[in-house]
Every structure is written in structure tokens, then in C-alpha cells.
Amino acid sequence: AQSVAQPEDQVNVAEGNPLTVKCTYSVSGNPYLFWYVQYPNRGLQFLLKYITGDNLVKGSYGFEAEFNKSQTSFHLKKPSALVSDSALYFCAVGRGYSTLTFGKGTMLLVSP
Amino acid sequence: EADIYQTPRYLVIGTGKKITLECSQTMGHDKMYWYQQDPGMELHLIHYSYGVNSTEKGDLSSESTVSRIRTEHFPLTLESARPSHTSQYLCASSERTGGINEQFFGPGTRLTVL
Numbered sequence: 001a002q003s004v005a006q007p008e009d010q011v012n013v014a015e016g017n018p019l020t021v022k023c024t025y026s027v028s029g030n031p032y033l034f035w036y037v038q039y040p041n042r043g044l045q046f047l048l049k050y051i052t053g054d055n056l057v058k059g060s061y062g063f064e065a066e067f068n069k070s071q072t073s074f075h076l077k078k079p080s081a082l083v084s085d086s087a088l089y090f091c092a093v094g095r096g097y098s099t100l101t102f103g104k105g106t107m108l109l110v111s112p
Numbered sequence: 113e114a115d116i117y118q119t120p121r122y123l124v125i126g127t128g129k130k131i132t133l134e135c136s137q138t139m140g141h142d143k144m145y146w147y148q149q150d151p152g153m154e155l156h157l158i159h160y161s162y163g164v165n166s167t168e169k170g171d172l173s174s175e176s177t178v179s180r181i182r183t184e185h186f187p188l189t190l191e192s193a194r195p196s197h198t199s200q201y202l203c204a205s206s207e208r209t210g211g212i213n214e215q216f217f218g219p220g221t222r223l224t225v226l
Contacts, residue, residue, distance in 0.1 A: 041219075043116075044202070044215075046214045098213075099145070
């Protein structure tokens with residue numbers, strides 16, 4: 001069975017500093033990996049995905065994620081955080097024909 | 113503009129009432145999903161559909177039911193609402209082709225059952 005772990009409930013970073021939100025996964029076969037962001041009282045917005053190819057995936061709003069097969073990780077990164085990046089971030093792994101398994105989410109707080 | 117819509121955005125209702133949460137998408141997607149999410153918590157898949165006349169139960173047992181009579185419409189119904197149904201309900205859709213594709217989410221319906 002597929003699973004996703006987001007080990008940090010909350011990540012705090014100062015504006016302008018780099019940020020990393022961690023995600024590890026467990027899946028049989030090749031992984032389909034996704035990152036989503038959720039702002040208060042909103043649905044989830046797709047940020048980026050990894051299916052195959054380059055281990056560094058670039059996505060929306062300056063975010064990128066690094067796929068590491070040996071460590072079964074897919075960490076979300078951004079070189080310079082903005083206060084407006086403060087939100088809830090979800091990692092997800094694809095399974096079966098079309099469904100996703102989501103992690104518990106990590107709250108990112110960027111201070112001015 | 114292609115989008116996914118949910119109505120109502122907020123609903124406060126008494127115990128025992130029948131409710132239907134609406135979800136429509138103009139993205140031309142075959143696959144649609146319903147998730148339940150408590151505020152700030154993880155998402156739980158409760159129903160999904162591969163296309164018209166297809167409905168499947170998700171991971172989280174739910175007393176709700178769904179239907180898929182039209183491609184663009186995937187309503188969720190609770191025959192008798194209870195306080196335990198209080199939660200946020202998110203609808204999503206994705207393309208059918210090309211393996212596992214990203215899902216696009218609606219804004220959600222926040223349901224409160226008194």
C-alpha cells in the first residue's frame with residue numbers, strides 16, 4: 001500500500017531565506033509524486049509533479065522539488081521564501097488507476 | 113474559463129436534514145473525486161468516479177452517496193445529516209488519459225451540522 005509521510009507539522013522560516021518542506025513516500029513500482037498548497041478556506045492548488053525524468057522538478061510560484069529514489073524522498077524547496085508563501089502544504093503519491101494518497105500536511109509560516 | 117465549482121461554500125443545517133453538495137467542472141475531465149477534510153488536517157478520499165455512471169467508494173467510510181449522470185456534474189448527498197458529518201468537503205477532477213494526473217480542486221464546502 002502506498003503512503004506518504006510529512007514529518008514536520010510546521011516549518012518556520014524568515015522571509016528571504018530558503019525553505020524546505022519534507023516528504024517521504026512508500027510505493028510499489030514507479031512513484032507519481034505531487035505537491036499541493038492550500039490557503040485558508042480554499043481548495044488545494046497544484047504546485048508540481050514528478051513522474052519520470054529529471055530529479056529536480058520546477059513548479060508554480062518559484063517552487064521546486066527534488067526526487068531522491070534512494071532516500072524515497074520528494075522534498076519541496078524554494079530559494080527565497082515570501083510571507084505570501086505561508087500556507088498548508090500537502091505531498092501526495094499516486095496509486096492505482098487514478099487516486100492519490102495525501103500526507104497529513106505541513107504548515108509553512110514565513111515571518112517578515 | 114475552465115474551472116471547478118462547488119456550491120454552497122458554507123452550509124449550516126440541523127440534524128436529520130437531507131443535503132446535497134454540488135460539484136461541477138468545465139475542464140472536460142472524466143475523473144472526479146470527493147474528499148473530506150477537517151480544518152488544517154489531511155484529506156480523506158470518500159468517493160470517486162472514472163466517468164458517467166461510474167462511482168466508487170474511497171478509503172474513508174462515508175454515509176454519503178454520489179451520482180455521475182453527466183460528465184461535468186458529481187453531486188454528493190447525505191440523506192440524514194448528523195453532527196459527525198461536520199467537516200469540509202472538497203471536490204476535484206483530473207484527466208483520464210496518460211496515467212495518474214494532477215487533480216484540480218474546487219474551493220470546498222464547509223458543512224456544519226447542529
